[in-house]
Amino acid sequence: MAKQPMLKFVNVDRDMPQKRSAETRKEDFHEIYAEFSATKAEEQASRCSQCGVPYCQSHCPLHNNIPDWLRMTATGRMKEAYELSQATNTFPEICGRICPQDRLCEGNCVIEQSGHGTVTIGAVEKYITDTAWENGWVEEITPGKATGEKVAIIGAGPGGLAAADVLVRAGVSVTVYDRHDRAGGLLTYGIPGFKLEKDVVMRRVELLERAGVAFKLNCNVGEDVTFADIHKENDAVLIATGVYKTRDLQGPGGGAAGIVNALDYLTCSNRTDFGDKVAEFESGELNAEGKKVVVIGGGDTAMDCVRTAIRQGATSVKCLYRRDRANMPGSQRETQNAEEEGVEFVWLAAPKGFAGDPVTGVMVQKNRLGAPDASGRRSPEVIEGADYVEEADLVIKALGFEPEALPTLWNEPDLPVTRWGTVKAAFETHKTDMDGVWAVGDIVRGASLVVWAIRDGREAGANILATLSERAAVAAE
Ligand SMILES: Cc1cc2nc3c(=O)[nH]c(=O)nc-3n(C[C@H](O)[C@H](O)[C@H](O)COP(=O)(O)OP(=O)(O)OC[C@H]3O[C@@H](n4cnc5c(N)ncnc54)[C@H](O)[C@@H]3O)c2cc1C
Ligand code: SF4
DSSP: OOOOOSGGGGSOOOOOBBBOOHHHHHTTTTBOOOOOOHHHHHHTTTTTTOSSHHHHTTTTOOOOOOOHHHHHHHHTTTTHHHHHHHHHHHHHHHHHSSOGGGGGGGGOOHHHTTTTTOOOOOHHHHOOOOOOTTTTOOOOOOOOOOOOOOEEEOSHHHHHHHHHHHHHHHTTTTEEEEEEESSTTTHHSSSOTSSOOOHHHHHHHHHHTTTOOOOEOOOOOOTTBOOHHHHHSSSEEEEEEOOOEOOOOOOTTTTTTTTTEHHHHHHHHHHHHTTOOOHHHHHSTTOOOEEEEEEESSSSSHHHHHHHHHHOOOOEEEEEEESSGGHHHHHOOOOHHHHHTTTTEEETEEEEEEEEETTEEEEEEEEEEEEEESSSSSEEETTTTTTEEEESSSEEEEEOOOOOOOHHTOTTTOBBBTTTTOOOOOOOOBBBBBTTTEEOOOOSSOOOOOHHHHHHHHHHHHHHHHHHHHHHHHHOO
């Protein structure tokens, strides 16, 4: 009888790829996890219990065929593993690196629930596609026979790029507009290199470019070109602009020099990681070197800021969060990484104002936790008389993002938006009520995840194709 290659979770412990020591990784912006060796990847994949109803798959937004590609990996059939993995995911090596797996696929792994430790699905997914790139299995995108149809995509983040991939393969002429000078959206200018190295993103953009996708960069829609013109000149328009309006802090002293927005800070750091010269970095305005840094917020953006500040050579980095560790929205894995790298978390602490201009400190009020709020998390309540000043000469506000007012900015009052300002689009088709206009990703969902943007982009691309061919059929009658 053939030897059973799977279900090894009883004898083989969960293991992640090696993590570089905090001392070494603090010195640069390279990713912190090494690659699995081939033997290790096979061994870890072989722990999968091959469930008949795989909860990992149903909790992956892309419904990746995880048990099958784990089995292929465990049996050394790497090219087939890659083909299966890329069939449902436009950027598997990116998701393998940055999905919060503990909340998605791995968080629903059955062997985790039976106490054996989840299969390391994300690390294997990364390994499969990195191996495919190394071996030349990632093929050029072949554009389909030209249909003569034109689609414009506004926003070159994961949502827009995933849709561009679907459309160009079908022979549609695709133009992607972005106000930045590089494509990739938050993959390029939000998420730091220690989570996702930039060449991993750029080689995907280059594949699309070589397939004929036209990128109009440094082009801010609403300023450099009107939405109306784009709408008029194309058969369909996809809005994939993300959310960029920073939630602000109330309190005196908030306008002082040295208080900056998280995304300005991260964008500047990512640009320097590309080798660009950035004036605000050179001047010290967006550079933590030699500074006492306080980051305000408890989400993933805050985690990226504190860890960037450590790498820039801050003298101290503190993260103020108004709830406690158990109630923070950021990933526990990233919080632990930050702590290992020397970040100090000040729990149950909220800013009520700022001292000095340039800033010298954050006036902090201490909280205790009360009853759960609508989100199920316990609400902070102020402890009277416990205020103090936390010294700081760089304060980074990382309190989340909201949509910009697109109907106003683009002078398009008919663009349908919700009361939160996100664009209203139908579930699955991603079509808005404006003729020929679709929308995907964070601008529809609010601040979300890369994997959801990819799913939306793939679905919208497919629906645009279906709509265009229906239109062509009607016109031919
Ligand atoms: C700091 C940070 C860290 C994150 N870390 C993670 C993580 O680890 N894992 C994860 O899954 N998610 C993470 N996210 C969330 C994730 O990055 C987003 O959910 C995802 O990028 C959304 O994709 P999108 O395509 O909708 O928009 P975006 O990636 O935001 O791309 C939108 C693009 O549209 C462009 N644009 C906007 N307006 C215009 C205009 N008027 N004209 C032209 N171009 C325009 C922007 O320049 C941008 O390039 C993080 C977010 C941030 C801010
Ligand atoms: S795409 Fe994300 S959620 Fe899906 S299998 Fe990969 S890491 Fe897990």
